[in-house]
Amino acid sequence: MWWRSASFILDHRLQEDPPNDIASSSKEPDTLSKLSPPQTHSSFMAAADPFNPIPNPKISAYYQTRAAHTAVVTSDWLAQAQAAVGHHPDDSPAPQTQLLASPSASGKSFCVINEFNNWRKQPDLAEAVAAIRALAAVIRASEATTMMELEIELKKASDSLKSWDTTSISLTAGCDLFMRYVTRTSALEYEDFNSARSRLIERAEKFGEISCKARRIIAMLSQDFIFDGCTILVHGFSRVVLEVLKTAAQNKKLFRVFCTEGRPDRTGLRFSNELAKLDVPVKLLIDSAVAYTMDEVDMVFVGADGVVESGGIINMMGTYQIALVAHSMNKPVYVAAESYKFARLYPLDQKDMAPALRPIDFGVPIPSKVEVERSARDYTPPQYLTLLFTDLGVLTPSVVSDELIQLYL
Amino acid sequence: MQNDLPANSKPLKERTSKAERRALQEAQRAAKAAAKAEGSKLPATTSGAVASANVKPTKATKPSSQKNDSATVASSEKKGGDRPPEKDRKKDAPHPRMQYDDKSRVEKAKRRAVVKQTEARNRVELFRHLPQYEHGTQLPDLESKFFQLDPVHPVVYKVGLQYISGDISGGNARCIAMLQAFQEAIKDYSTPDEKTLTRDLTAKINSYVSFLNECRPLSISMGNAIRFLKNRIAKLPLTLSESEAKAFLQSDIEQFISEKIILADKVIVKHAVTKIRDGDVLLTHGSSSAVEMILLHAHELGKQFRVVIVDSRPKLEGQLLLRRLVGKGLSCTYANINAVSYIMHEVTRVFLGASSVLSNGTVYSRVGTACVAMVAHEFRVPVLVCCEAYKFHERVQLDSICSNELGDPDAISKVPGREDINYLDGCTNSENLQLLNLIYDATPSDYVSMIVTDYGMVPPTSVPVIVREYCRDQVWI
């Protein structure tokens, strides 16, 4: 039953959404970056209440963001979405926005986490970008008068941000990257405090642009690897991968895509939807059909939540097993990931990282004695990856560590 | 040269039922005694002939080695036979083969040999244990000896010459030629006075086998065929008259050829064809008669497929296959073995022939087969090995070095049809340069997806099962 309603809502949302985006971006194309966080579509999410950022501690904040951005079709979400459809999205967020916009004025009450929460609700914004913008807001709100003070304040903010959601890798990576920029950029040392400060804010706000550009670069880089007549297996909903395939379709490449279903989020459904719009031939697979179809596949394309020190990736649950299957059948696995997702993490195995939990709907009630594995992502070691497409160029997994060492050591 | 299969025939012998074994024992004991008695009378060549497939030197390693050769054969057979069945299993292990780096044995063997081989100048260190002889020198010599070699039947002699010159090659062809020659020889055979047919004929056959082995090391499949024949001789009912016995044996041979080789091939073709689909690209290496039949049959059935023939030096047998297939209208692609990684992308099935399949699943086949199977495995292309069950053998082998055959080294330094490749002219005599012409290699069983035999399509792990079942079967023929 709810299948139908899900797609209905999905369609509805698709119709509804673009105007929203356009509205918000056209309203304040420039102020968007300068001023406050944009209006939120918070009503889609349980985390909407800014003062209760983790309403459901069993569901990681990271996952909530993902769910919101990739239009995960879960029953949870359905409930919220249905509620959201009820009223005009523009209505309710307005007061909140005011509330959130005010912190810069009322200094003390400013909360970096709220700031971040608001930024990350923008569907097109990567989490790292949200983090950096949140930190920029900290600078703006700061009453520090020296670089030192500012740094300390930023450090505190980024720490609290990081500890608020330990599951999100790109949040951590984004914070680290920005902190590294603040503390190490020599140019800042020569400038007086005010210009340094505005420079920081400006760079932070440019970051969104950098992120978009990164996606475009990745899309361009990967074009040569997509040859006519190839079959690409895609897992999860990755904006970068979508951009890659979009570009390939625009370049008149002939290829077809296999999308995994991506249980329980059904991210594959959404992804196949997007591809169908581009007139790319798509085939949906249930997640367990990967090995069965791998014979026909020429390459596997996945995104990444985070790229870790070893060169491996952390990504949506299922990536690891797909990479294993592909590796054993000698198919290349390509990862598309922006370089700001590189994180100084080194998981040794699957349990060696903070699990991001998610709700799983099995469609039937599960007896309370039965345990459910609810982790939302897994770690894929580098030996199963062929190449990483990043805005730094096409990299072998070994380069990731090189870059990170150069940056942080 | 002869080391190839020295030992094979023996182990197989032991696989008989109790009653049969008893009978065999009796016969062998008798044979042994006779042989001992006659040992001195036998011409040198005969004595050299010995054991089923091979050379006496092999036996030399055993305690029984002191006895003269024909005796050895018998004794080795007896070993299997005498033992109580429970212990059979342990002693089943195949004999060590003649090791050519053992000088004294080689000397002995040489003295007995009909075919005078010249040792190759630069022997490859790693293959000291294999015979390495000059090629092409024996032929005129042998031809001139034609009329002096009375112990060898002229038909057998002719086959031997054809082996040397390479006129007959390929496992099945060699085996059939040999069996038919034996058939002739048996037809012309008459038991000398005061000898029994069973004993004397076995000795005769042994001498032929030894001769053939000197011409070119016998293949494992031939060893199996010889063992079959000797079994039949040993088990001839004593009541049969000479002519009856001869007719009996001839028909047995006939039956072996038709059932184990010709019919078996038909069955293999029938099985293998089911694995060819329209649009397939089939790759084969060298020239295998079974694979050729499969391809032609599939073509006759109207299946649409392409054939890739991968060929390798020095024999370039693929060219002959190519000629025949193109002549029949099949669409073919020809490539050198080096290009196998290049071509493998488009291939959907690999069909390979085999000289023998060993009981650990190793496929012993024309050199290069292992490379092709390996690359196919790497590209996840299924590898089908087509091999008649009479080529299965219970020996095991892990690499291609312990047992192999060395071809003419000069074939390596010269490239026929490419006169521009003459870099090595003039330095082939340098002692630093060795030319190695391996004939076979061993393909590990994990590269093989399926073995197509006359018993159906089996996984390589089931080879010992076939060996077990087949050996019992063989006795029933």
Add this chain to the structure above:
Amino acid sequence: MPDVQVLVNDFINKLRKRKIEGSQATSRQTAELLRSVISQTRVPYTNQAGALIDAVRAVGEQLIAANPVELAVGNIVRRVLHIIREEDLSLATAAVAGLGLSSVSDDEDDSERDNHPVLSAAVVAAAARSTLRPPSLQTLLEDVPDSGAVPHTSSSGGDSEGKSKSADKSSRSRKLKHDVIEALNELIQDITTCHELIAEQAVEHIHQNEVILTLGSSRTVLEFLCAAKEKKRSFRVFVAEGAPRYQGHLLAKDLVTRGLQTTLITDSAVFAMISRVNMVIVGAHAVMANGGVIAPVGLNMVALAAQRHAVPFVVLAGSHKLCPLYPHNPEVLLNELRSPSELLDFGEFSDCMDFGTGTASPLLHVVNPTFDYVPPKLVSLFITDTGGHNPSYVYRLIADYYSADDLVVQRRPPTAS
């Protein structure tokens, strides 16, 4: 520069007709040719580097087109461009202290997508980069010129207007050319001596009584083995003949005359013999940025066999063989099919091969590729003139030798005019 043009055309013809064989000879001659191109280029007062780069690029483009499979040509062209940039940069930094690299603009841009030969991946990489250094996380947040603005403005003018702000240009210009030619001489020197440098490392890898397998012929391998022999190591070499070119015969002969224990085997016996081999040492045609190797045909098979038996597979390659491109579909795109006559006697098969007589597709095809692609996971070690390296580290060597802007030598059609 008429003389140069003659030289260039001459060289192009040779490349087209495949008269030059071996990446060493090719790269040396390319470097020499480019040296004369540079020395004959008249340098304007402003933007000297730009002029040189344009000149080199124009020639380089033709050379690469003449034989796209000979990657060494492209490598050298890129190396030369990199040298020019580096020299220019060092002059500029010397001239104006504090004037950083930041103003080097960017010649390539994203609009390259219509022009997508093998190299075009690199185009875009170049777009991402704005300095001589490849882009890195460090610079991610730093100021970068807005790539949207750059596209067509600077393309024909070269990319160093920014840099030429420096004071006394006339002396710089002469100096630049001089420096570049100096550096080029060094490069040529390096190319000619690279196997000596590689061979010096032989004793570290070859030990007493080892058995070494190689396929085909490579001068570097020959020198390497002989160097070990000279150090009184006695070992045995198996040479696979490398059909259908049979270069292995040549190598075997050279080894024998130098007194090494040599055994010549057929290519098909590689799998049989590899279990007794301690190390496979081979040469390469080119080393790609991911650590993959374009090598003489047959080596993929050898590498697989070596992997199966855990035998180290060592590739010797001079740094001129490092190619900054990532291979995609290398078996096809970076390969060259040679004449079937090397495999089959035409006379014998003439009736089956029908060349353009217009009838239905012939029944017989002959495939005779020149190269194999050996993926990085099969390579144990690269020995270059700068030492031994893992395949996973090749990216770094490449970053040392090439600048990101030069990955694509071919210019966009509009600017080519």
